[in-house]
Amino acid sequence: MAINKLTITLFLLISFAVFHCLAFRVEVQEFEPPRQEGQEGPGGGSGEGWDEEATKNPYHFGQWSFKNFFQSKDGFVKMLPKFTKRSSTLFRGIENYRFLFQEMEPNTFLVPHHLDADYVFLVVQGKGVIGFVTDTANESFQITKGDVVRVPSSVTHFFANTNGTVPLRLAKIAVPANVPGHFQVFFPAHSGFHQSYFTGFSKDVLTASFNIPEELLGRLIRGPQQQVGQGIIRRVSPEQIKELTEHEHATSPSNKHKDKKDKHKDKDRSTFGSPFNLLAQDAIYSNKFGRYHEAHPKRFSQLQDLDIAVGWVNMTQGSLFLPQYNSETTFVTFVENGCARYEMASPYTFQAEQQQPWFGPGQEEEVEEEMSGQVHKIVSRVCKGEVFILPAGHPFAILSQDENFVAVGFGIHASNSTRTFLAGQDNMLSNINTVATRLSFGLGSKLAEKLFTSQNYSHFAPTTPSHQFPEKPKPSFQSIFNLAGF
Structure with missing residues (x-):
């Protein structure tokens, strides 16, 4: 009987521990790639x-x-x-x-x-x-x-x-x-394993279309003999x-297209719209810790109908791209050099083996939104050759680590989007009046004044703070500001 009681007790303890770990895993989702580059x-x-x-x-x-x-x-x-x-x-x-x-x-x-x-x-x-x-x-x-x-x-x-x-x-x-x-x-030409699209036409059509003898059709469809096997x-x-x-x-x-605020500067110069150099434009954010260049579809006609923005960020080692979010744009971001840790606040959970529901003809998937009140911290180390997604409305931050970090991004649905910073000298939250800040975060008047106004840098900052509050308040609820280390 004593053995049975001990067994039951151990089972309950183990079950409680497993449940606790799973619950924590949902609240804080931290991810690290299991393999090195290459x-x-x-x-x-x-x-x-x-x-x-x-x-x-x-x-x-x-x-x-x-x-x-x-x-x-x-x-x-x-x-x-x-x-x-x-x-x-x-x-x-x-x-x-x-x-x-x-x-x-x-x-x-x-x-x-x-x-x-x-x-x-x-x-x-x-x-x-x-x-x-x-x-x-x-x-x-x-x-x-x-x-x-x-x-x-x-x-x-x-x-x-x-x-x-x-x-x-x-x-x-x-x-x-x-x-x-x-x-x-x-x-149009046969290459390696890829056939010419002329293969889709009959010899009669090709002979009549090009007005050439049949013996030349082999060159058109199969390519020169000396190029067989070339990719x-x-x-x-x-x-x-x-x-x-x-x-x-x-x-x-x-x-071309230097940023001289000439309203006619970026009009097409060719049949297809002239290419332009992103790095020749003035950086929209820049200090000794990083630079960010962006081409917006409202300014460059080549990007307007696709509603795509193009960005390039270059961060020095040990710097932070301060917490921010885009109102409507989702950025598909490609790492060109170095490694960084990106952190993002998301209200969504994800299961890798989730089943995709089947919907019959005329039926559409309905997603029921719930306000769970939980914020899931997405954390990943990203390195050269990898891609990460920054969805619209999701606060995120990027920390460069071992070396300078370079990434480029394509912003989807960019025309009417705005970028909002949550920390730094130009952050949105500093515009909340002191009373609202005090009531929201449960702070005294002096701390409420300092909470969003103590960062000396805008947009990019060092990862090591120059000073800290004498008392670090502990919020009683989950907040997106956990990302920024408040």
Whole structure:
């Protein structure tokens, strides 16, 4: 009997401990990637589903989350899975957007193609040339680090990396035109495993369309014999690169569009809208701890109809991008250099193995909102080559750690969005009158005055505070300000 009582007691203690741990896990969700940069998922492949099982963080996409869109020994284009595949609820607002990353080795050429999608890309490293071709125009532009380029849907274009030593790296956001969240690439010439779109026509149609003998159709459909097996991205000689750039008369956008408050400065200068250099614009936030550049769709016509903003943040080691949130914009953020810890307050919980409900024809999913009063702290270490999402309305902060941190982002639904800082000299909360602050946070008058006015920096700050309050108040309820360390 004594043994049975002891067994029951131990069972109850263990059950209580497990319940306590699970409850705490829901309130504070901290995530750390289990592998270092460059490690692969199970089986050495792209590791579909591995990121969910490894991190359990819906907002963080590790390198193993990407799939090869196409790849050769001379370069690749990788793409994240559709966002709603991770969570149909959390990412419904951005389900029609896809993030891609392209890298081309020195002296390489990506053959002409078009997509049934609009996309915007940002050059994060290197230099090269992009050429556009339509039935009425043939334009090309030199591109370099910081350049932003809009590629309209179904416009044929090609790339060349004109640098002999440095890879060309591009971050892209695509907006499909036909099927929400999905698009295809079309090639006029046969390349590697990708057929020419002329393969979809009969010989009679092709012969009549091009007015060429049948023996030339093989060249049109299968390509030259000496190019059989070559990929979409292929190595070319420096002489061919020079010939290509000279023939195309490529112009450079890098020194154009300086921010001189000229209302006519950013109007299109070409059929396609001239590329512009993001880093040539004045930083909208800047001090010795960091700089943030942003191109807004209201100012740049190339971005207006897509309603996309493009941002670039550069933070020094040991600095903090102060807590903030965007009213309507969701940022898809790609890490180009270094590592950082990002923290975010979210009212949503996430289960990696949640089942997707099935809805019959004409039926739509209904999500019932509840005010649980809980705030879940999302914490992740993000490093070069990884992506993290910053949803609209969610307060977040970014802390650079071991080295300088560089990240670029594409803001979706950006036209009418505003950014609100929750700490720093320009923070919104400092405008709350002292009485309201005292009543809300249960502070005395003097502490209420200091709570939101003691930070000496705006936007970026050191991670080590210069001073602290003599008494640190302990709030009796969960608050988003736990993020900022109050």
